[in-house]
Amino acid sequence: MNKLQILVVEDDVPIRNLISATLRAHEYRFTTAGTGEGAVMEAASHNPDVVLLDLGLPDIDGVEVIRRIRSWSNVPIIVISARSEDTDKIDALDAGADDYLTKPFSVEELLARLRATQRRLALMYGGDDQQAVYVNGPLRIDYPSGCAFLDGEELHLTPIEYKLLCLLARNTGKVLTHKFITQSVWGSSWENDVASLRVFMATLRKKLEKTPDTPRFIQTHIGIGYRMLRTE
Numbered sequence: 001m002n003k004l005q006i007l008v009v010e011d012d013v014p015i016r017n018l019i020s021a022t023l024r025a026h027e028y029r030f031t032t033a034g035t036g037e038g039a040v041m042e043a044a045s046h047n048p049d050v051v052l053l054d055l056g057l058p059d060i061d062g063v064e065v066i067r068r069i070r071s072w073s074n075v076p077i078i079v080i081s082a083r084s085e086d087t088d089k090i091d092a093l094d095a096g097a098d099d100y101l102t103k104p105f106s107v108e109e110l111l112a113r114l115r116a117t118q119r120r121l122a123l124m125y126g127g128d129d130q131q132a133v134y135v136n137g138p139l140r141i142d143y144p145s146g147c148a149f150l151d152g153e154e155l156h157l158t159p160i161e162y163k164l165l166c167l168l169a170r171n172t173g174k175v176l177t178h179k180f181i182t183q184s185v186w187g188s189s190w191e192n193d194v195a196s197l198r199v200f201m202a203t204l205r206k207k208l209e210k211t212p213d214t215p216r217f218i219q220t221h222i223g224i225g226y227r228m229l230r231t232e
């Protein structure tokens with residue numbers, strides 16, 4: 001795949017310049033916007049491969065920008081927010097953002113997120129989403145038979161653990177919020193039961209991860225949710 005076309009949405013000029021300089025140095029193509037309205041227009045006219053979106057914008061709210069873009073596009077959106085905007089970050093992920101960066105972030109962090117998004121895009125366009133068998137390093141899920149294997153050995157998962165694993169696998173690379181996961185697995189009545197989710201996640205990890213303290217597959221985002229990582 002060619003280098004990504006990126007839309008940078010940031011009203012803070014020094015940060016926008018830093019991001020622009022970084023992208024230019026790594027030969028990414030990009031356009032910029034300094035407002036939410038401008039972002040929606042740019043997204044519609046330039047059809048970017050990735051959107052880097054600051055949540056604190058001078059006109060409309062970043063979460064609203066996500067909702068508007070999501071009404072017609074599945075473009076990956078990486079949210080950029082200050083640590084004090086944690087609730088906004090979760091709202092943004094629930095509205096359909098894929099990932100987030102917390103300010104202040106390093107240039108390396110930004111580039112790593114872009115590479116991860118690029119891999120996720122390659123996967124999506126490779127049609128992997130529709131495949132009957134999911135493979136991620138030593139992990140294999142056979143959807144038709146409802147079985148998961150690690151290093152060729154079947155994992156003995158409970159129905160809920162299997163559901164959790166499939167949800168994370170189908171969204172590999174994407175941060176899923178507690179709310180999204182509990183809603184998807186148990187329905188909305190469990191929406192705020194993060195404690196139960198944590199228990200199920202711990203038992204799933206015990207079966208899935210050889211070293212649960214340094215997980216290889218499922219990454220924890222404290223206070224936010226979980227993400228399935230792609231292992232090389």
Ligand code: CA
Nearest residue numbers: 011054056057
């Ligand atoms: Ca801002």
